[in-house]
Structure formats: C-alpha cells, structure tokens
Amino acid sequence: MSLTLAWLLPALAALFGSVLLCRLAMRYAVRLGFLDRPGSEAHKQHTRTVPYGGGPAMALALAVTLSLAAWVLPLPDGSGLLPWPMLAGAAWLVVVGLADDARPLPPRLKLALQAVVCAGAVSFADLPIDFLRAWNPVLAWITAFAWLVLVTNAYNLLDHADGLSGSVAVVGFCALAGGAVLSGDAGAARVWLCLAMAMLGFLMWNRPPARLYMGDAGSLAIGFLIGCGTLSTTFWPSAEGGSPLALLSPLLICAIPLFDTGAVVVKRLRRGRPIMQGDRNHISHRLTRLGVGARASLGAVIALQIALAASSFQLRNADWMSGVVALAQAAAICIALVLLETARDHG
Template sequence: MPYHLVAFLVAALVVLWSTPIVKKIGLKSGYVDMPNPRKVHKRPMVRLGGISIFMGTQIALLIVAISGGFGDLPPASASEVWGVVIGGILYFLIGLADDLFTLTPWSRLLMQFAVAGMAWGVGVRIDFVTLPFSDLGLINIEWFSLPLTLVWLVGMANAVNFMDGLDGLAAGISGISAVVMLVVSLFIDQPAAALLAAALAGGALGFLRYNFNPAQIFMGDGGAYFLGFTLAGIGVIGLVKTVTTVAVVLPFVILAVPIFDTSTVVLNRLRRGKSPFSADKGHLHHRLLDAGLSQRRSVLLIYAIVFWVGSLAIAIAGIPAGNAYALGATLLLCYAIWRAWQRLQEPRT
C-alpha cells in the first residue's frame, strides 16, 4: 500500500473538511485575531485553524498506523517517532492555550523547553554535527547534544510562528519543507520519518485552501508551534540520525529561510536592547511589504526561496536528477525576483 500517499491525502482531506467547521466555532466563541498597526489583516480573523491542521495530521498517522504503515520498528526507532508525535501534540496544546488564554512569553518558553527535553530523553536528539568547509567529518558533541537539541526544537517552533505574519506564509513554508523532507527521507531509507512528513505536508498544504490570500482563517500559535516542532523533529530522526556528513546538514538547509529570518530578527532586537519576544516589523515579509510588494507577491517570492533551498537539499542528498531540480528551482527563483523587481519599478498610486 502506498502509505505515504495515503497519509498525505487523508491529512489534506480532513483539513479541507474540518476547517470551515472550526471557523464557525471560532466566530461563535469570539476567538478571533483583531487588527492592529503591526498586523496586516484589516478585519477580525478566527485564529484556531491550527486545530484542523493538527486533526488532519493525527488522523492520517492513526489510519496509517492501524493499517501497518509503520511496520515493525525497532524499539529505538519507535521511541523516536513517539517522541516527535507526542511532542507535537504537547506543542499544539501549548499554542492552543495561548490562542485561548494568552500565556506570557516566558511561560510558553518554559513549557516548550520542558517538552523538548522530554523528546530528547526518548531519542529525538542531535548527537553529531559537521563543520562546513572542514575535513573533520562528523563530530560527536556528547554532552552538548542536550542544549543544541533544545535550541533546535524550541527555536524552529518559534521560527515558524514568527513567519506566520502574512496569509498563507507559514502554512506554505511548512508544506514545502515537509514535502522536501518526505522526498529526502524516502531516498535515504527513513520511511517512518517520511510518513510523518507526508501527513504534515498534507495538513499544511490542505490548509492553504482557506489560509492563502485573502485568508478566511489563521492557524494561530497552536498550528504554528505544531508545524515547527514536528518539522524540527522529523529533521532530527529522519536526517540527522542517519549519521552521515551530508545528512546532518540537510535539516538546516531545508529550513534555512525561517532559521535565517528568526535569527536576524532576534539578534536585531537584542542589539537594540529589546526583548526577543517584542513585536516589530523586522521580518523578511514585513520588509517586502515595506518595499512595495503586495501580500500575495511577497508570499510567492518567499515560497520560491524556500523551494530553491529545498532543491539544494535534494541535490546535496544525491537524489537522481537532483541537480536538474536545483537548476529548475533556481530559474523559478530568478523569475520570481525579476517579477518582484518589475512590480517595484511601477509607479505607486
């Protein structure tokens, strides 16, 4: 049975079916995101769409598991998969609690580190790193594994949340990244991680039906935290765990856009003496809007960048025709940049 296709389709169909229901419940209960000067939307928007993404992904994984799609995983692999799944559930609950009750930044961060520590304890951990442009190969980081893994898992969850600033941006980035992880995980013979990626990709891309500009609903912190943690976890158990010099760098390449954006914004805030949690308009999508691009053009340009770095990961992994994919993605990115440049040269009205 093509379990990966089943996981993708089930997740997408559940999201497509459940999102309008979640929207109605959100409107009746008043859980909406109100407009303000920092935000782009102009009317109240339901912020509970992450419930649909979460439901779609979990139902897809449950159906695949019941059907035997995960096979007979060895105990170590099973604990890693459970670590990502349960960790994703807990991250979703943290984000949902914030959507419903507005938690303080430090309480959210404390809970996120606690859950990431639990995931590390069951095997979702980075044990090796490789230095770029070095002949040292893989380096066993030993005791440094815990802090590095915590920063990776917590950082990616918040990075995806930070990117959720324009219609369809976080969902599209997550969906593209999950598809790339699916392809790479299958190629390097990590079918369990690939199943997680397939379900996540279906959930994220299915949500775009209602979240792409003009959006009808937002995913909220629940959806963003769930997507970010699960992507980071898949990167660890599906790529880093293969213990090859090439595979170790792949998650960082695939997720380079949210990593770079969040790192730049946080460092700029700290440099100005502000809290890393303080809201501003320093993100890439804000800068593209300020330059004169529309929401949709800004999002499509960032999609092209994410697709491009994903194609680089496919080429680095040695997948057949990977270089051709990377060339095609490069041409697509050049076209997107050219179109954006044309738009910026048009006189503003």
C-alpha cells in the same frame, strides 16, 4: 497493497480531512468568539477579524489519518507513526498555543513551556545528533535541544502574514519526506507527507486574504515537528559514501524561518528593544514596504525556500565541488535576503 498507495491514500485523506475540519473550525470559532482581531499584536498586519482554529483542525485530521493508516494500511516494517515523545510534545504545544491564542501568555512562560517539551523530546525520542554524540554526548544533547527550541520559535515567529508559515512548512515537510524516502524510512516518509498535505488543506483557507488562522496552536507544533524531523532524518548516508556537507541540510530546510528570526532579533538588539517584543520588521513586512503585494511576496518567499530545500538534496551525495556549487547557490539566496533586509531600512 503497494507502497505507493500506502503513502498516497493517507496523504489524500489528510488533505481532504484538513480542508473539512478547518471549515468546521472556522464556523465554530466565529460562534465562540475565538478570533484574531486587527492590532492584537504589534507584528500582525491584517485589517480584518479572522477566526482561529486551523491548528487544532490540522492536528485532528492528522491524528485520525495516521491512526487509521497504521491500522488499515500497515507498512511492511510496521512503522507509520511518530515516536510517542514527538506526538506528546506536539499535542502539548497545541494546548499551549490554544491558551496563548485565547489569552496571550507572558513570553518567558511561553518559552519555558516550549523548553520543557523540547527537552523531553531530545531525551526520550533519541534525537541527539549522532556524529556529536559519539564525541561528546552532553554537547550533542545541548545542541539538539537548542536547535529544537530555535526552530520551534522560528516557525512561530514566521506566522505573521497570510499563508507564509504554512507554505514554508509544506516545503519543509516535503523535504523531510524526500529525505526519509532516500534513507529507506517508509514510515517517516508517510508521516511527513501527510503533514505536508494536512498543511495544504489548511492553506486552502489561509492563502491571502486569509479566512482562517492556525494560531500559535498550529505554528508551535509545526516548528517543533520540523525541528524533530531535521534531527531524526538521516541526511548523511556515511555508510554509502555520502558527503559530510549533507549535515548542513537542516539549515537549508529551515533557512527562511531561521533567517527571518535572526534578522528581527539583530534589529531589536541594535535598537535597544526587547527581543521578545513583536514588531513589523519581518520579511513580509519589509516586502510590503518595498511595494510588493501579499500574493507576490508569498510566492517569492516560497520560491526561495524551495530553492534552498533543493540545495539540501544536492548535498546528500555530492562530491566536494558539487557541494560547493550547491552551497554557493544557497549563499546567493541568503545574500539576496540580506540585501532585502537592508533595503529602505526604516522599520
């Protein structure tokens, strides 16, 4: 069987499996009372009761799809599954997220549980950054750990509006799949593509107005996996004479979640509020205050993230001048986001 079919068939299975399992999760969550009610947390702006369950449904669809694909459609190099520390870490974060969705955990405990998972992944999944590890292994470990914790939380915090975190994650997983293809890693490409398609299946029920939420059970695991992906994917093919500017690719792939997290943290610090206390100063809240509708704001954020992710590919084999142009494009988008953050700043 061709490599294209070995990617395409599992991706379609992940898509339709996610659509079906999310529908079942929605039904049973309502029966069990596993619901997100309006006003349950300060940063949430929905006005209707919405069932949880999208996170576990996507996880189950992905687990079944990748397991069957590894058995029925093996790749030539025998790959096709994530390293076990990544799988175990993602599974653990689904459990932590479920507990938090059922009854909110203290923020410090939640962060500590994430830190344990991230430390395990960096230690056992061989994630430390190669160019730093050659110079200072301890610094490489600390940097990789801090990055993984940051990205995990950034995607979690971005999950404050219908379809937002999931849509941005689809762009991130597609970028990782593209990076894996260019690096010749067929197994990783299949995994990231299946993740993107499983997320698309969930978005069928999560687009505005949402009928299902993934909850922390989904957003924590997604952020963790994208963080792992940006650490494990080779963006700088130095052996092929690629540009070292490609090392900035992970920042561009995760730009919207990182910017949103940074902006709200700065605002909370400036106003003397606890940084772990939710509020309504996230990007979707600010767009709403500017009079932008839910669908329009979602489309705008997706377009910005696609442009930023595209810039990351421009950096891969760019000469210095082309790299500067790509970075200037990314900088222009970030400046636009800064202007958005300062517009009608009364949140």
